[in-house]
Amino acid sequence: MDTQASQPSQHPQIVVERPKNKLQEGKNGYKKIRQSNGLSQQRIAQQLGISKSYVTQIENGKRPLTPAIKEKIKAQFLTAPEKSLRLKGSIDWVSLHFRTLDVSQVTQEILQLNLNEFSLKEYGRYHYSHYYTYGSINVYADAKDERQGVTIECSGNACHELEALFEEQKRDWYSFFNDCLLYENQLCQEHPSPQESFFNVTRLDIALDEPYCVSGNYSLYALYERFNQGLVSSRKREYRAYIGGTMAQNEQESQGLTLYIGSRKSPLFFRFYEKDAEQAKMHRTTVEEIHNLYGYKNRYEIVLRKSRANRFIRDHVAESFDIVERGIAIINSQMIVFSDLQGHLDEDWNSLMSVKSDYNFKMTPRKPNLNQTWIWAERNVFPTLSFLKQMDEDRFNEYMSEAVVP
Numbered sequence: 001m002d003t004q005a006s007q008p009s010q011h012p013q014i015v016v017e018r019p020k021n022k023l024q025e026g027k028n029g030y031k032k033i034r035q036s037n038g039l040s041q042q043r044i045a046q047q048l049g050i051s052k053s054y055v056t057q058i059e060n061g062k063r064p065l066t067p068a069i070k071e072k073i074k075a076q077f078l079t080a081p082e083k084s085l086r087l088k089g090s091i092d093w094v095s096l097h098f099r100t101l102d103v104s105q106v107t108q109e110i111l112q113l114n115l116n117e118f119s120l121k122e123y124g125r126y127h128y129s130h131y132y133t134y135g136s137i138n139v140y141a142d143a144k145d146e147r148q149g150v151t152i153e154c155s156g157n158a159c160h161e162l163e164a165l166f167e168e169q170k171r172d173w174y175s176f177f178n179d180c181l182l183y184e185n186q187l188c189q190e191h192p193s194p195q196e197s198f199f200n201v202t203r204l205d206i207a208l209d210e211p212y213c214v215s216g217n218y219s220l221y222a223l224y225e226r227f228n229q230g231l232v233s234s235r236k237r238e239y240r241a242y243i244g245g246t247m248a249q250n251e252q253e254s255q256g257l258t259l260y261i262g263s264r265k266s267p268l269f270f271r272f273y274e275k276d277a278e279q280a281k282m283h284r285t286t287v288e289e290i291h292n293l294y295g296y297k298n299r300y301e302i303v304l305r306k307s308r309a310n311r312f313i314r315d316h317v318a319e320s321f322d323i324v325e326r327g328i329a330i331i332n333s334q335m336i337v338f339s340d341l342q343g344h345l346d347e348d349w350n351s352l353m354s355v356k357s358d359y360n361f362k363m364t365p366r367k368p369n370l371n372q373t374w375i376w377a378e379r380n381v382f383p384t385l386s387f388l389k390q391m392d393e394d395r396f397n398e399y400m401s402e403a404v405v406p
Contacts, residue, residue, distance in 0.1 A: 031059045048072050089324030092156045093205035099149040099198045103141035106150045109183045112169050135161045177313050204309040205301055206327040212297040218352050220257050226337050234335040236262035255281050267308040275299040302327050
């Protein structure tokens, strides 16, 4: 179903700030609340029921924060939700492009892996002539076109496998991205006056997971209805909903709701879906079993591409900001959810997206599945070894005894 979210012009333009542990005294504490969410002075003024000029005067130190305004800030920004509703953030997809032909150097400098640890796929993909795999991590290479360069692609599973490598290498996502920028500097020194950047982040997906809560979770169907009723003020005018299901024993089994906000061709869009239903379908079990085993409920994904993804990571390295905190700020800066036409906020949504002290960025290391690597070896390496052994067993044994395994 394709439709558009209307912009309720009679509604105040409000975004609710995530709660903080305490309100710092003075203009800096107030300004930090506004800037940490990317809120304009006009929006926070509407939220607090004061004028924009009053906000400017507060931030310039010309007027104090009155007790009444402090109480509004505490009531609207500093109330933490129950811990069971905390959002857990992770990186769910990352694609990196390097303008170089040296794929071996890229795997060594960025992934800290030797190229001979990868399996070679000798067929094209994404306009590349071939690519390499290490578990689910894909490295695409072109031996002739430097602009095509080398691309590292990590989907959801690959990101977990990369985090397992981080544990062994004593790295994390921040140091990983920092290593990418250091390698870019190295390429710049080797090739002065480049026409284009040597490194770009071409895609970044940030996942915010809402765990299952016995007392209740936010309903994505309710959010979808808010869009249909014109109760969502969003900078993304396009939204789409996909509702899947199957018939089993004369009963319909839901495969969950997926809601896209913004065009999937744009540099920024959101994908919200019922993760418990997705996992139940994948594992061929019930949603209730998924709740018990994994604790999944909803997932809120922020998909950044091209310039938005590249700028996000470069800013992250420069400023060392929290990825989950910035992700929530992006959602809050792009959409406001109301409960009625009188401009009252949807309290459940704002409670979920107002998490400051009760969220965390998580890494879920997972060892790579090397089945494909073994299959490749069985098809390409073992037959050659068998042939060589048959042709000259003494020489074969000599080579094998002297072989150096990295």
